[in-house]
Amino acid sequence: MATEYGSERREHFLPAALRAPIEGRTWREFGYLLLSLPISIVFFTFAVACVSLGAGLLITFLGIPVLAAGLAGCRGLGAMERARARGLLGLEVGDPDPIRARKGGLMSWVGAVLKSGASWRHLLYALLHFPWAIFAFVVSVTFWVNAWAMLTYPLWHWTFPRYLDQSGIALYGDSDGNQFYVDTPFEIGSTAAVGLVLVLVTPWLIRALVSFDRVMVTGLLGPSTLATRVVELESDRGVVVDTAAADLRRIERDLHDGAQARLVALAMDLGLAKEKLAEDPDAAARMVDEAHGEVKVALQELRDLARGIHPAVLTDRGLDAALSAVASRCTVPVTVEVDLPSRPAPAIEGIAYFIVSELLQNVSKHAQASRATVDVWRSQDRLMLQVTDNGRGGATLPISGFAAGTAGSGLAGLAERLDAVDGILALDSPAGGPTTVTAELPWRG
Structure with a gap:
């Protein structure tokens, strides 16, 4: 190079x-x-x-x-x-x-x-x-x-x-x-x-x-061009492996600290309720009712965790429905426009879903925006994503990677994920807004 x-x-x-x-x-x-x-x-x-x-x-x-x-x-x-x-x-x-x-x-x-x-x-x-x-x-x-x-x-x-x-x-x-x-x-x-x-x-x-x-x-x-490409692929492979390992650690932590802890507490509560069933049926009934509430919370956490890994709606109905579901959970109104003649490769679909989810989380947490838009379209053999908000702006694009100033939006991680599949992340965020993040991915992985 x-x-x-x-x-x-x-x-x-x-x-x-x-x-x-x-x-x-x-x-x-x-x-x-x-x-x-x-x-x-x-x-x-x-x-x-x-x-x-x-x-x-x-x-x-x-x-x-x-x-x-x-x-x-x-x-x-x-x-x-x-x-x-x-x-x-x-x-x-x-x-x-x-x-x-x-x-x-x-x-x-x-x-x-x-x-x-x-x-x-x-x-x-x-x-x-x-x-x-x-x-x-x-x-x-x-x-x-x-x-x-x-x-x-x-x-x-x-x-x-x-x-x-x-x-x-x-x-x-x-x-x-x-x-x-x-x-x-x-x-x-x-x-x-x-x-x-x-x-x-x-x-x-x-x-x-x-x-x-x-x-x-x-x-x-x-x-040579071939040698340079081999080096890039080796680097991308390292990024993919590190990303997968980080995702596994996150899933393990979420299971251990969330659903698993709740299920352990639920088992203990049901055990106590079983012991009190003969002595104090009313107390046992209250404990069973509390356990029922814990079951609902644990199920919701498991659903959220599964949705973060790969939501079923993405597999069944594609990006349009999956991104609409993500937008409905954002704290600001989000307009989603998906114009795709067909579905991209499953791996690319998953990365696109993850990119938009992270960007909308940034909008909710850091942008101080009142509205946002998500546009998805195909340009030749590339999948284009664009997330725009009318927030405070001021996100930066340092030489070492992408960052969002003091907001800590994690754009560097998104850029690395895109780079692993020959994608590109572009940022336009003047002070005072609006902020536009454009991602470009290959149509087929």
């Missing part, structure tokens, strides 16, 4: 086009292009030498180890290139897949290097970056030097008549000795004006050249 940092937005009194020539970013990118030429020469020479030597020795046993050593050296030089891109371009590129030898020993390592796609991508980078580095170096240096030279020409024009015995820069000349010199005030001013235009344009040209370097470093020196 490749990311860029150091691009925080700041208020400037100059527009971007005017401050670009003096920005640190421009000078760092220009320095990157200057260094690319000598580094690419070393990289290219090393790669060609190792490949040529290894290919030449393939008729012997030594060719394969030499080729593997050359590929390993390219990986080392690639690490240096990633560090250079990180320092000068602010481009954070992850390391490629490490070399994993199934067994110990030299030949096992050689085989792992030769089978590694990242090793061959580093070699391809060495071969392709060299001609590009030459082109980028020539173009950037030519424009940079000439732009600043023309802009500052009025400052050093005096050196021509004093030291070179000519009135100014000679633009052209012919065989008869006729030459045109840039020496009049108008010509000098025009040269400086053209130089100013070039000075303003050159940083954007440099950024265009560097953008190609970014693509090459990211695509050839970073991890």
Whole structure:
């Protein structure tokens, strides 16, 4: 994965086009292009030498180890290139897949290097970056030097008549000795004006050249798309496992502290009522009546717990009925609009139900709203959810995850659940409201 940092937005009194020539970013990118030429020469020479030597020795046993050593050296030089891109371009590129030898020993390592796609991508980078580095170096240096030279020409024009015995820069000349010199005030001013235009344009040209370097470093020196996806899936699997474990702990706690405790107390009350049945029938009847009330409370708690796990109405009638039931229990009036041509995957339905339930609980507890709306629709192969309230707003979206300021709404947990299924959670909550939370899930899990 490749990311860029150091691009925080700041208020400037100059527009971007005017401050670009003096920005640190421009000078760092220009320095990157200057260094690319000598580094690419070393990289290219090393790669060609190792490949040529290894290919030449393939008729012997030594060719394969030499080729593997050359590929390993390219990986080392690639690490240096990633560090250079990180320092000068602010481009954070992850390391490629490490070399994993199934067994110990030299030949096992050689085989792992030769089978590694990242090793061959580093070699391809060495071969392709060299001609590009030459082109980028020539173009950037030519424009940079000439732009600043023309802009500052009025400052050093005096050196021509004093030291070179000519009135100014000679633009052209012919065989008869006729030459045109840039020496009049108008010509000098025009040269400086053209130089100013070039000075303003050159940083954007440099950024265009560097953008190609970014693509090459990211695509050839970073991890493969498949490896990145594997890492994401491993991370998502960890989130799913942690979430499932947390749900199991919550269910166990609710059963232990709620329904189980009530049922234990109920058994004790019925035992006492049984003992008093012969001695004091009236007291026994009162105890049985109290036990009956406890049974109703315990049943309600079990229903609520089952509804929180996976409500029967969701399985039987789908999201429309299930979300309407959730909305009816909210402390503020909620309008539910579900427009789905069919039912999504059961797992996605369950996550959508959980997301809306949590968001409506946040509305009840923290939003101080008088009304809310829930909209559910399908957009191509995505299931869209949107919960809006007219409350106080002020929820925040920090870099580390989603949070709701001081409300503690648990949006970070919702974002993690959505991320586990390639979903997205977006938050819009200006101070004073309204607050809109939009969730996007895949239609099929």
